[in-house]
Amino acid sequence: MAAPSLNIPAIETVLESLRRGQRQLARNPRAAVDAAVRQLLSLGRVREERPARETYRIDDLARASNVTVRNIRAYQERGLLHPPRREGRVAIFDDSHLSRLKIITSMLERGYTSGHITEMLTAWESGRDLADVLGLESALVPPRLEDAPVTMTLAQVRELTLDKESLQLYIDAGLIEVKGAKALVRRPELLRSFAEMRGFGMPTTALIKLHSEVAMAVDDISRALVNEAVRQVGDRFLNVTDPSVAEVGELVATLTRFRELAMGAVVGTLGESLERTIEDLLAGYLSLAVTPAEDDQVG
Template sequence: MAPDAAEAAGGPAAPDADLREYRAEELAGKAGITVRTLRFYRERKLLPEPRREGRIAWYNDHHLARLRTIAALLDRGHTLGGIAELIAAFEAGRDVGELLGLEGETPTRWSEETPVRLTPEELADYFADDVTAENLAASLALGYVAVDGDEVVHVSRRLLDASSALVAQGVPLASVLAAAREVRVHADELAELFTRLIRTHVLPTTPDVAAVVENLRPLAKGVIDAELSMAMDRRIRTELSRTELSRTELSSLPKEPTE
């Protein structure tokens, strides 16, 4: 919570007119904890510092949301140490405008992805024990997620669903994110290839970028899907051949004599 000019000059920060404020006792009551627990969380850096007027500490709705997140994560089996690490990664997150390309956004977008807003506890529900500070930091670095106030914004519903489905199938989230970094490299190379073709052969005769994007988006998707499908067929045949070969080799081994 960034201080305003008054706080920087040594005076109390001005309250946010859009946020309700609470004294410690009221906030603790709303969160279902004791004032002692509230102070303990603050000492552990699990909460932002409150606004102060003299000796009175004023908390607001952001503090209440954080306390509810802590309670939800504790209910899901996270430790206070793990929650502190998650919060540190959460607070170091990218700005949502940067994630979604809202800063200096071009009028024409190729992507049709739908962002998803999640509370931290909803994110934990997607990935259970795989919600760690390391995985959150990796997701932030990839640009999969960003922080907007008390929420997490995932850049793509399709990627979120695919990631959670892979985790549900037994693939660790760390491995999913590592694979995503490799996919990103190849995706950038493919994007460069298509961009070069468009720049060289299409734009000189059709300078309407929006029309080009609308016409070529489904073609590019079709090419990638077809090539990936055929590549997967080749890989599956290779894996099956290896499996059959291994079985043949095992069956040809001499059996141990029986007494």
């Protein structure tokens, strides 16, 4: 089975960059491989033939990318955006800059900090341009998370966590990472649910303990699902010593679809289980409420 929905040239470039990135692999092999995995799972549809690169002055680039001139210059200063070509005193940008700006904007919207983005860009410096790796913006289709990380101001975080003690507990649990005047909230919807649960009288310590227990149980479920899938169909992918681009593409497509199917199945099963559990609890509670007292029972 082929993987027609994937960008084969981009997959090939990711693999080649990983093979050629010996410096990154030697220094931090897990990070390099993880970065390649994230890029592979982000590749979506087939890219059309790329036209000749267009060129832009900085004002034109700002209009095309919906990024202000001020931010473009700031990205250049931070090393996020590679230098433009110079024609005299005029800076000339091209569609590789436009593509990278779209990537930077997308990652910022998904909660990455500039530091994270710099690390990811640097990881691919030994290979081709990141715009080529990702196949321009047409290949930038990241997996959507229901509770994706968000960067907030400290004031917003304090409002979300309700008090200083809870904030510290969330930081200790790895749910929040404070960075100067900002904070990365890894599960904002979860913390909003916690805030509402606290309104019912549940302390933050109990909520975090419950979250940890549920997370471990969900990890067990994930391993069971994936391990069974590997047992059933893994031979098609995992017994290959030198996989072709097409085989990697098929594996990425299969795993991406499996993730969607498994999430639907687990969410449905969890919903049904919660419904039964709540119904049983309520039935038991009501049965106690309507049981007649001994004096009222007919002898």
